[in-house]
Amino acid sequence: SSKQKADLQEKRNTLYNRIQQWRGIQLAYTPMVGSLLLQPSPSIDTGEQAVVAEEIPLYLPSSITASLLDSTKDIASKELRLRKAQADEALEDIRRGRRMITGLAQFKKLNICGAGNKANTRMRTLYDRLQRRIQRAANRYRAARNVLHQLDPDGTWTVQFHQLDAIDIRGPGRQPDDPVRVSKRRFEQSWIWMVNRSIRDENTEEEFDDIMRAEWAKMLARRDRWEEEYQLVIEEMRRTVAYLRWKSVWWRNQVGRRVGIDSAQYQGLRAYAMRQADLLERLAESCITKWVPALSEAGVVSDWIEKRHPLHTDPRNDSDDEGEGDGNDIITESQDIFDSYSFDD
Known part of the structure; x- marks a missing residue:
């Protein structure tokens, strides 16, 4: 939509400005990047198209040539440590998301199963949101691992951070949505649950409980x-x-x-008023x-449904003498019906 495009462009502008502010700090620590910045970037169009900020190369130590990397070993070692932390945190986010999906499946089985399309749709929406969160974490992990492979191909990090495939994002235990269905005897746990963890996840269960409490409160x-x-619609009908x-x-x-x-x-x-x-009587x-x-x-x-007797009288059948008496009777009857209703705000 137009609003989404405007929001995306605003985020791109913000990112572009932050990158430009960061360039000064980057050149202070890695001055050799200046020669790379002078080269034309394929992501920046010189025509009428706007700059695509998310495709601007940052020229981090992991993305520059080996000849330039020798002079930035200290900066490269810092990026190596940051990428290890990024990969470890991404793995933790994947495990946390999988635990939440497991708890969500149990919650749905005990509380939502057979409750109707709306309730199941809400659970499906929450499930899809967790899956997207896991996918984003997986993308971060793969990006961090690729950088680690460029900076230190044979480092000790290879013992902990293996290649992450779609089939590895499963567990804990056997799940209905596992990519591969095997018997209990041949089941093998994914490696993401068996690697050493530098970030402990004692709060995962409490975090899941908080999410389920919030979801239960929203459903209520x-x-x-x-x-x-439902009650308001009936009341609106009555008042109408x-x-x-x-x-x-x-x-x-x-x-x-008059x-x-x-x-x-x-x-x-008189004819117009009648x-x-x-017309209003017929509409009611x-x-x-x-x-x-x-x-x-x-x-x-x-009661208002039962009081559906028509109040209509044809003014053409009323004479000058008889019309007033008939009209007064109708007015009295209608006023009694109206007085029986309350118009409380």
């Missing part, structure tokens, strides 16, 4: 909101019918209020006729 709020909306009937009575009360006019004007005003009253009756089947099917029984 949605259920209460649905019930409230009550207002139409009251407005019809109001138009009938306008008959005879004084000092001739007979032709009186008849014209026509408006008749039409609403009830269309709403009653749905309300009856839902088991809704209300």
